[in-house]
Amino acid sequence: MDDHATEAEFEHLLRSADLRVTRPRLAVLRAVRRHPHADTGSVLAAVRSEEPTVSHQAVYDVLGALAESGLVRRIQPAGSVARYELRVGDNHHHVVCRSCGVVADVDCAVGVRPCLDASDTHGFVVDEAEVTYWGLCPACSTDTAT
Amino acid sequence: MDDHATEAEFEHLLRSADLRVTRPRLAVLRAVRRHPHADTGSVLAAVRSEEPTVSHQAVYDVLGALAESGLVRRIQPAGSVARYELRVGDNHHHVVCRSCGVVADVDCAVGVRPCLDASDTHGFVVDEAEVTYWGLCPACSTDTAT
DNA sequence: CCCCTTTTCTTGAACGAGTCAAGTTTTTCC
DNA sequence: GGAAAAACTTGACTCGTTCAAGAAAAGGGG
Known part of the structure; x- marks a missing residue:
């Protein structure tokens, strides 16, 4: 994996969003x-494995600014607590396990927001349709079945 | 409004769910x-206007059992915090205001779960597709526009 | 290259929705 | 009416998240 290239890409992403590179x-x-x-706690742990002095508040601030x-x-x-992902811009959806909470991506057939039209939105101006599929992940469904 | 009739209906609902009537x-x-x-706090306030001695824990327990x-x-x-509604069984969806958080119902064209099929669920067994429409409610969208 | 302004980060306290646990009360069935 | 099980009260507590004040670092102009 070409870490240097993606590093430069991240820098560019931050600058184009008017965020300082830190x-x-x-x-x-x-x-x-x-x-x-990953949830905030996991992000914090992963961050600290590289940058041990980063505060938990900084991670909250950064995730908020990036979002x-x-x-x-x-x-x-x-x-669930808040979770974060880098994949943006394609309006994909998610499938969530009712048992263990694990999340996986589900492609959106349409790909642009809003991908669904509501029948009657009571005057709301709708810009996004978020779909969450609920069920059991492979591991949890076999546990239950047997 | 025929409060007695609906009261009896509520009793019947509870009994048929093997829940004691309290x-x-x-x-x-x-x-x-x-x-x-309404969120839990609002339910608690509404409950206490009729039954002032009900504890907040009882409301959490009751809402959990009913759900x-x-x-x-x-x-x-x-x-948002957890919110509750009596309308069940028709798999309708919701539109949520990004600004003030108010929620309104949106009918589901299909009406039975799951109303959408996912393209690839990575082996998950899916039983529900929950759709949340995001936007601005009439009040907040006029505030922003002017 | 250095300084100044602004943004970002650290530290530490605080908040609030929700949960846990122990003991008491109420419901239901016989 | 009495026993067993379910539900409720009380009060402490957890944990994700936010608030606030001051210190540090980034970026642009000289």
Whole structure:
């Protein structure tokens, strides 16, 4: 993996979002790339394996700034803490395991927001349709079956 | 409104779910009927206007038991606390205001779960497709526009 | 290359929704 | 009416997240 190239890419992403390039931010981007759908705690742990002095508050701030700029996407299935992923811009969806909470990506047939039209939105101006599929992951469904 | 009839209906609902009929449970059902999409705090307040001695823990327990039995539905849009509604069984969806958080119902064209098929669920056994429409409610969109 | 301004990060306290646990009360069935 | 099981009260507690104040670092102009 060409880490130098992606490092430069991350720098460019940050600058184009008017965000300063800092070690904590680069470490968070690397962590989210390596651990898709990780929660804040996991991101913090991954960040600290490279940058041990980064505070938990910095990770919250960074994830918030990146999410607001659209560089990462924040998802929060019911009953779960916030999770983050680097894959943005394709409006894909997620399937969540009711038992263990693990998350996987599901491609959106349409790919642009909003991919669904609501019948009657009561005057709301809708810009996104978020789909969450609920069920059991392969591991949990075999546990239950036997 | 024929309160006695619906009261008997609530009793029947509880009994058919193998749940004992108690004053806190009836009060919670009335509160959720009167305040669709209310969070736990609002349900607690509504319950206490009729039954001032009900504890907050009882409301958590009751809402949990009712949700598990399928008598109420729990929803939790990202960034929101848990909310509850009596309308169950039709797999309808929700539109949520990004600005003020207010929730409204959106009918599902299909009406039975799961109403959408995922392209590739990575081996997950999917039983529900939950759709959340995001946008601005009428009040917030006019505030922003002007 | 250095300084200044602004942004970002560290530290540490605080908040709030939700949960846990022990003991008491209420419901239901016989 | 009495026993067993379920539900409720009370109060402490957890944990993800946020708030606030000051220190550090990034980036642009001289």
